[in-house]
Structure formats: structure tokens, C-alpha cells
Amino acid sequence: MLFQSSIRRELARSFGATLVVIITIVLTIVLIRTLGQASRGVISPQDVMLFMAYSALGRLPTILTLSLFIAMVGTLTRMYRDSEMVVWFTSGQSLTVFLRPLFRFSWPVLLIIALLSMFVWPWTNQQTKDMKERYESRSDVDRLAPGQFQESSDGRRVFFIDRDASVSDKSSGNVFIVANENEKESITSAASGKVETRGRNQVLVLKNGQRLENEIGKTAFKVTDFEEYASNTGHATEINANPDDSRLLSVPVLIKSFNRANASELAWRIGLALGAINFVVLAAALASSNPRGGRSDNLIFVVLTFLLYSNLINLGKSWIFGGYVSFGALLVMLHGGVLLLALAWLAKRNANWTLRSALRRLRGQGKPGPKAVEAAEESAA
Numbered sequence: 001m002l003f004q005s006s007i008r009r010e011l012a013r014s015f016g017a018t019l020v021v022i023i024t025i026v027l028t029i030v031l032i033r034t035l036g037q038a039s040r041g042v043i044s045p046q047d048v049m050l051f052m053a054y055s056a057l058g059r060l061p062t063i064l065t066l067s068l069f070i071a072m073v074g075t076l077t078r079m080y081r082d083s084e085m086v087v088w089f090t091s092g093q094s095l096t097v098f099l100r101p102l103f104r105f106s107w108p109v110l111l112i113i114a115l116l117s118m119f120v121w122p123w124t125n126q127q128t129k130d131m132k133e134r135y136e137s138r139s140d141v142d143r144l145a146p147g148q149f150q151e152s153s154d155g156r157r158v159f160f161i162d163r164d165a166s167v168s169d170k171s172s173g174n175v176f177i178v179a180n181e182n183e184k185e186s187i188t189s190a191a192s193g194k195v196e197t198r199g200r201n202q203v204l205v206l207k208n209g210q211r212l213e214n215e216i217g218k219t220a221f222k223v224t225d226f227e228e229y230a231s232n233t234g235h236a237t238e239i240n241a242n243p244d245d246s247r248l249l250s251v252p253v254l255i256k257s258f259n260r261a262n263a264s265e266l267a268w269r270i271g272l273a274l275g276a277i278n279f280v281v282l283a284a285a286l287a288s289s290n291p292r293g294g295r296s297d298n299l300i301f302v303v304l305t306f307l308l309y310s311n312l313i314n315l316g317k318s319w320i321f322g323g324y325v326s327f328g329a330l331l332v333m334l335h336g337g338v339l340l341l342a343l344a345w346l347a348k349r350n351a352n353w354t355l356r357s358a359l360r361r362l363r364g365q366g367k368p369g370p371k372a373v374e375a376a377e378e379s380a381a
Contacts, residue, residue: 007075007101019064027056030059042132043135044134054127055128058120058125060120064112069306072287073287077298099346102280110276110280114276118251122249129248157179159175161174175189175204184215186212188211205230206229209229246262263320265317270331272313274331278335278342281339282338285345286345
């Protein structure tokens with residue numbers, strides 16, 4: 001009881017500290033990327049924090065897996081370095097016994113990782129996609145900012161307003177529009193403008209203005225004064241989701257429509273959960289301490305192992321999508337193979353097998369023993 005409680009207590013402290021550090025690093029990277037997307041006009045600047053929260057939530061399974069892996073390896077390595085492992089080994093505990101407290105501590109985290117990868121991941125993708133499409137499908141007038149020239153979505157018109165639009169009536173003052181449509185160039189200015197929704201279209205109604213128009217390649221101009229002029233600014237805002245994107249589909253839909261794209265996405269989600277379980281076994285197998293080496297040597301090897309396994313999971317998704325491997329074969333070969341390799345390495349360390357001792361046993365089996373030599377001499381005599 002003391003054995004398991006002491007290990008779980010230290011694992012909880014190490015896991016909490018590691019999780020805070022990794023989340024801070026990931027949030028910083030996501031914030032920089034989100035600000036870059038907002039500056040390029042991909043998302044609304046007002047939705048930066050919400051978009052960052054959805055992006056971080058989608059990456060939470062990987063964050064939890066890495067934090068759990070580092071915490072377990074760090075805890076067991078510390079026990080090796082402080083000779084606590086020697087005490088447990090001399091008291092009758094083997095290395096394989098450590099798997100039980102590791103799994104008793106990590107099973108809630110493993111369950112959260114499975115739920116996040118299966119159900120929360122498609123929901124966060126849908127939310128971020130809706131935010132991008134909502135901002136992209138806004139009308140040309142919605143794109144305007146006071147005192148700035150703004151190009152329309154089709155690139156054929158440039159708008160400018162002198163005063164901020166009113167929230168109540170969507171009106172603005174001193175409107176200036178330059179358009180290039182149907183082989184004609186036009187410059188329109190008006191004292192005021194107002195947005196109206198007519199059916200599925202949004203229309204900009206200009207009042208008390210002037211329109212200068214000419215055909216491209218000709219010098220003749222046509223000047224028109226108007227009291228009211230209507231200009232179509234595009235369709236009303238609506239979200240058009242793409243049902244073919246497998247990242248947005250739930251698990252039942254992926255199973256029901258089991259094509260290559262859906263199979264690769266489902267294998268990737270299951271792989272995150274199976275990979276987290278394998279990392280618990282790998283932590284027990286890879287934890288060690290070399291007195292002659294630095295403290296960060298083992299941590300670097302652990303991070304490289306995590307990156308290698310994670311990249312193989314991502315590659316497996318592309319392999320299934322490309323038809324190079326089937327859904328079941330990937331799960332068995334990749335995750336089953338990693339599990340067998342981790343268990344074999346754990347058994348090797350538990351029994352203290354080495355290549356030198358194995359070669360020595362092979363040489364001993366090849367040479368005849370003393371009794372065999374005496375029996376051979378007696379038969380010869």
C-alpha cells in the first residue's frame with residue numbers, strides 16, 4: 001500500500017507541474033499563430049481568444065499524453081537516481097509491478113484523452129470552421145472599417161467610408177466606391193449609405209451622390225447625379241459546411257460512411273487513445289538513470305520517442321487514405337507492435353538481460369561439460 005501511494009503522490013505533483021508548463025508553451029504558440037491569421041484576415045480580430053481556446057482544446061489529447069509520459073519517466077528516473085529503486089527491488093518488488101500504480105494513476109487521464117479525441121476533436125474543428133466561414137462570408141459592407149480602403153471579396157471593388165457604421169441601421173457617411181465590372185470602370189461617391197437585406201442579397205443604398213463611368217480603353221466619361229442608387233454587396237451571411245470533411249464528422253458517422261477518408265480519421269482518433277496507453281508501458285520500460293550522464297539525457301530520448309510515435313500515428317492516417325494499408329492492419333501493426341516492443345524491453349530490463357550474457361550462454365551450450373568429456377574418454381578406452 002505504501003509502495004503504490006508514494007508513487008501516485010509523486011506522479012500527481014510531477015504531472016501537474018509538467019501539464020502547466022506544456023499548456024503555457026502551447027498557448028503561446030497558438031496565440032502567435034492566431035494573431036497571424038487575424039492579421040491576414042482569416043478570422044475576425046474579435047474572435048481571437050475564442051478561436052485560440054478551440055484550437056488549444058483540440059490539441060489537449062496530445063498535451064495530456066506528453067505530460068503524462070514525461071511525468072512518469074521523470075518520476076521513475078528520479079527514483080533510480082536516488083537509489084529508491086534498489087530499496088523496492090530488495091524488498092521483493094520487480095519492475096513489472098510498477099505498471100499497476102502507473103495505470104491506477106493514469107486511467108482517468110487516459111479516459112479523458114479518449115473522450116477528447118473521439119468526441120471533442122470534431123466539435124472544436126466544426127466551431128473553428130464556422131468562425132472562419134462566418135467571417136469570410138460577410139458582405140462587402142461588413143468588411144469595411146472607417147478611414148480604411150477595403151477590397152471586396154471578388155476583388156472588383158474598393159470601398160471607403162468616412163464614418164463608422166451605426167449598429168442600429170447599418171448606415172454610414174461619405175461613401176466612396178471604385179469598381180471594375182463588365183469592362184467598365186466607375187467611381188461612385190455619396191453623402192450617405194445604408195445596407196438593406198432584400199431576399200438573400202444585401203444591397204447598399206446610396207443617397208445624394210455622383211457616379212463617374214467609362215468603358216475601358218475609351219476616353220469618354222459618363223457622369224450621373226443621383227438621389228438614390230442601389231448596389232449589390234453579396235449574399236446575406238450564411239454558413240456552408242462541407243460534409244465531406246472527415247475531421248468534422250462524429251464517430252457514428254465515420255463508422256456509417258466507412259470510406260478511406262473516414263477510416264483514416266477514425267484510425268487517427270483511436271490511435272491517440274491507444275498511443276496514450278502504450279506510452280504508460282514505454283515510461284516504465286525507458287525510465288533509467290546513468291550516473292555518468294546528465295539529467296537531461298534521458299528526457300531528450302523520451303521526447304524523441306514521443307515525436308517518433310506521434311509522427312507514425314499521423315503517417316498511418318495518410319497511409320490508410322492512400323490505400324497503402326488497411327484500417328485493422330494499421331492498428332495491429334503499429335500500436336500492437338509498439339506494445340509488444342515495450343513489453344519486451346520491460347521484460348529485458350526486469351530480467352537484466354544483456355547481449356553479452358546471451359552470447360556467453362550460447363558459448364556455454366556449445367562447449368561439452370566435464371561429465372560429457374569423462375564419458376567420451378571412458379568410451380574411447
